[in-house]
Amino acid sequence: MIKITDLEKYYRTEEVETIALNKLSIEVKEGEFVAVMGPSGCGKSTLLNILGLLDDPDGGSFVFNGIEVAGFNERKRADLRKKNIGFVFQSFNLIDELTVFENVELPLIYNNVKAADRKKRVEEVLDNLKIMHRRNHYPQQLSGGQQQRVAVARAVVNNPKLILADEPTGNLDSSNGNEVMQLLTELNEKGTTIVMVTHSEHDARYSHRIIRMLDGHSVTENILI
């Protein structure tokens, strides 16, 4: 599903050029659950942004679902992104002014799904994730774990092929964290590909494979199954 070859990304300030990704090559197959680990500044987030089609690489190749997407413009990337990719963030990134239902509904609105279908789909997902009873609450009325559930619900509501999770348990206590990891595992078992950036060896153990990064390239890969 994902094949990147010799991927490069630089960040330039006025004086210094920092290499974020240095000829990185990775492959992720459909249905895999991959964890990316490494110290701060090793390029994990940059990688995730490029995988999520939020950012464009400076060099190398990125084949997504059999299509070369490196060099795609913003609009093409956005189109591909909203149809195929769901995001889960460390800080949840729910919109405070919207209810749980409305938050989860957003990706469907932006994908031009009809209102009736949206309602059905959102309710289904909320039900699956056991937060239906919170549907009319606002994010600030929920616990961290519940908020992350909503975020996961929002990520999967559109049936994406790929879920990108950026330290999904980083802001949660261990029991809430485990719950979220359980959720991701279940999604993976139903066929969704997951790439997760994490600092936690514990969380990483839920995945099939760990890619360890250092200074913009991958150093080792641990196969867990």
Add this chain to the structure above:
Amino acid sequence: MLKNYLKIAWRNLLKNKTFSLINIIGLASGLACFILIALYVADELSYDRYHEKANRIYRINSDIVFGGNKLNLAVTSDPMGETLKKDYPQVEAYTRLYNSDGYRMVKKGSQYIREDNVAHADSTLFDVFTIPLIAGEARTALNEPKTVIVSESTAKKYYGTTDVVGKLLETDEHKSTIYKITGVFKDIPHNSHFKLDLVFTMQNLDYQMGNFLSHNFQTYIVLQPGVNYKNFEKNFTQVIDKYVLPQAKQFMNINSMDEFKKAGNRLEYNLIPLTDIHLHSDRRGEMGVNGNIQYVYIFSAVAVFVLLLACINFMNLSTARSSNRAKEVGIRKVLGTERKSLVNQFLTESTLTVFIATVFAIAIVWVTMSWFNDLSGKQLLFFSLFQPQYILFLAALPLVVGLLAGGYPAFFLSSFKPIAVLKGKINAGFKRSALRNVLVVFQFATSIILIVGTIIVYRQLNFIQTKKLGFNKEQVLIVNGTGGLWNKSEAFKEDVSKLAGVSGATFAGYLPVSNSSRNDNTYSTSPVMDSKNGFNMQTWIADYDYFKVMGMEMVKGRAFSKDFGTDTSALIINESLAKILGFKDPVGQKLYTYFQDQSGNKLVTYNIIGVVKDFHFESLRQGIGPLCFRLGKPDWVTAFKVNTSNINDLVKNVEAKWKTYAPSMPFSYQFLDDAFDNMYRVEQRTGKLGLTLAIIAIVIACLGLFGLATYMAEQRIKEIGVRKVLGASVTNLVSMLSKDFLRLVIISTVLAVPLSWWAMNKWLQDFAYRINIGWWVFAAAGVLALLIAVLTVSSQAIKAALTNPVKSLRTE
């Protein structure tokens, strides 16, 4: 403590450069408007206050309705002043001015110069007004015939010195008249309702004195201290019974005031305080063009509103940014700062901002002063701002405005509870601020009202320009002062009409524009005049070609013609008069009037030979009254119908002809359409000033909106990022961000429509002939405001929407 406040205030200003700049630009433009208009209003209100007895001087006005024709006069009959002084001890002094005979041509070397600010005055002039003489003796200056006093600058103009008492001055009256200069007075201040450069003694005046029925004199009286002028006015009833009625009886067969009134007529005298004349009086026979209190009110209100708009920006931006300040407030409170000193700190900030804005405002005033003077028709001086009273005003301005703009934010911000703030519970109500929405609505409603007002003023002006007037104002060249050619005026007219490009010529002493001659006379439909058959109307003198040159149409009968020997007793009336008289066929009917000469009253009979289509002989503010023409030779002005694209050459040719006839007289000309436009100069100025203020108001409102939009985009940057990641397009985001503001602008439009409709309808009532306010005006103003708001907000929204979400979502 204050130093500390100032230091923090200054740092805060520097820290938030965008917002400080928005506040300062908005406040500086608002304050500049305010200062300019304050100077304008102060000048308007200062008129005629320089006279020592200013608060005891009154002018006698006459209100006459006779035969359906209404006259509101700034003048009264010649014996009135003296009569009041003689009969009523409350009257301390009186004086009269007479300027109905217009300008004078004054000789300097071999050339004549036209002097417009001339009048005849009684020797009691100095008992009433404070006009200091720098040479000559006030008591005797105007006592003898053939004497004149001149202003300081006039003395310098003609003689190069003010030491001119005893010197002689020559005018072209009766070809040449010599006056002796008996005094030099200090130039009349500009804020005077009369402008005088040459004051001739009343004894020179060629006038049948003693007539209570003829109104030609501006008459001013000084009442004794403590006399209530409203009470004094009641004495006019006695005066009418004792003096006016006996003359009316003898002259017009009117026996009692009751009978006169019963026929729907009216004769009343009243007093207007001297200091009210400039702003409250717009009568026939004013000494000059007066101001209008309505415009003083309108401009004062607009100035205050524009300043308020700028204050609102400050309030909105300060409270919107409260979350940024909340933490600071929390920490200060935890450290033991009292609320009072927090309030002081915030007020210091607002006052400092306003102070800086005031400095900029003064600079703006300095730069725009001459432009504003053009716009307002004033001669305000920038340096008058440094008079003590203005310095006080300028010093108080930052304090008052700082308090106004900063008061609410100061109390709002200082009210935060420290624990709530520090726990981050107040990421303070950006969205849920009803007050802020109300204030934005206020700003935009004000702007829309100003836009509507401006559009309507311009539409009315355009309506006036293009209205069918009953005469053709295009391509008519008017040469002034042809009376000065004496018996050669006819030859001049003939000569010029032979020039290429001239298709007609007429003597045109009476023209349908202001500043032209007017003449009221009394007529009756029967040889014995009484209060039922008598009436007043404009009587103009015209020659044979007048109607053709002016493009006036005869609806019945004919114009004056050389083919008819009897046209000296012929009368042409307008349609309005025909309607009032109610004759089925006016042509052939007779009208009667009395002509007064040395031998007494003589009855004159006129035959109506034609009816001219109604034409607007006064401004469109007034309806068309009754008017008639007699045949004559009003040769003090000559009008030429021209028909050429090369106007400049034609004027040069006419001037060359003039020089051959009157080498010592100045050549003075104008075009009828320009003279016509001059009647609406006040409206044109209002339009321009309104347009300027509308633009400033909209700019200030947009600055505020821009600030709010910037801040909102900043506040919602994370949300925008999330939505983008979830697939929102730029269009989605821009419409989401703009929607809230646009809703406010739409509400503003809805509120502004009835208000502006009401206000402009009122303004239009001043015009007897006016446009209908179409609904599209409001639609246009609303759409315009909406467009401007969209542009303002969307620039920020687009910027926010285009930001790469990676930046805004980076994990903290």
